[in-house]
Amino acid sequence: MTERKHNVLFICTGNSARSILAEGILDHLGSDRFTAFSAGSHPKGAVHPLALATLRNLHFRDSGYRSKSWGEYAKDGAPHMDFVITVCDQAAGEVCPIWPGQPITAHWGLADPAAAEGSDEARQRAFTDAAVTLKRRIEFLLSLPLAKLETLAIQREVRDIGIR
Template identity: 55%
Template sequence: MTAYNVLFLCTGNSARSVMAEAMLNVLGEGRFRAWSAGSFPAGKVQPIAAELAQAFGYVEPLRSKSWDEFAGADAPSMDFVITVCDDAAGEVCPVWPGQPVTAHWGVPDPAKAEGSEDDRRRAFQQAWMMLRQRIDLFLALPLDKLDRLSRQAQLRAIGQTAGDEL
């Protein structure tokens, strides 16, 4: 069985995309290899995002990195590229080798949360749960039985419907 390569994109690559990377790598159980990147990486991962990933069982170091690392000829060929912030969805992305299926799963930015430490943690937990719901739906798709257009439609539908009940 070949693993599917998935790239999660966000502008800063400090919270949502790195949480999605960690989550899919844990839940995908070898069926998926996930990475994350940003168009303008912050250079550091938000501490609460790293804490949530570690508590979930992700042991690899998370780092904020540029999407340029994944656009070169020596980069892994992506099967799926998913933007998780509205800014990244509106940006002109590089041309990804292999023409991956793309989708947008907008998630509110927990790093912009204001208020007490509890308020900030709650924002990160809400973003985590929204991503978890969407990744669970993604994992349930019979990808080996779907053609490219069906994969595209299913992936985009997940981004439009999941999380509405949170």
Template identity: 60%
Template sequence: MRNVLFLCTGNSARSILAEALLGTLGQGRFAAYSAGSQPAGRVQPIAAELAMELGYPADRLRSKSWDEFATPGAPTIDFVITVCDNAAAETCPIWPGHPASAHWGVPDPAAVEGDDETKRRAYLAAMTTLRRRVELLLALPLDKLDRLSTQARLHEIGKTP
């Protein structure tokens, strides 16, 4: 079982969607988590709706600080993946075990203005991009890759449109 932490500044949309996707699609192989450097304190309603449509448990959907994962007793993280450009530019905590890291930048659907349908399309576009990347992660032969190869592959996945 590999532990993956998805990071975004607010931990309210993209990182939540990534957590739900990997938590659902990678069940049994991966434990997915998400957090933010400056958590919004709430999950965006459309992100929560899409996550639950995947079958992700509603009680796992909460906006939280990345500090929770740098404390004693927190799960040992194998991979840290940023999904927003702001979080990628921030100085992250030192994670125990020095996990492999990558940046999978995705436009922020929460920043899209317009009617409900326009906003929903933005969330679906973010989710589609993240799903494609999660599926590529799931296809990696992780038991056959060393740390540097894994890190390189994670970076390549982040360039997938």
């Protein structure tokens, strides 16, 4: 018997960098078990070009992403979320919408690569570092035997990924 696909929403304030990277990475690595989404509390309206370049450098899909509000996933008719994961400290501290069905929530905070200063190389390195951290965390998520764990155990494991 195959495990059902789980929906994961990655949230960041601007939905232009970290949450887009997380969506793209999970989309690539876990598409057989997960459907990835991303959104922001105050979306920038555009995906950061270095986020797309980073996905491309990793040989992942680098098109079709857009910066959007988390409100799209809190309204009637939106996909039911099994996991809601914040990837920036600011979004983690905001009052989130009420997610139907009480999804498992976690905070996987990391520095904003879009805020990196310096040369083009230094800025790209910040995006690559964020992507590598997110990839490692997503690989931990993918390693969890979700069908065999109780909800509270899953909650604990997914939250702990953010501190690894």
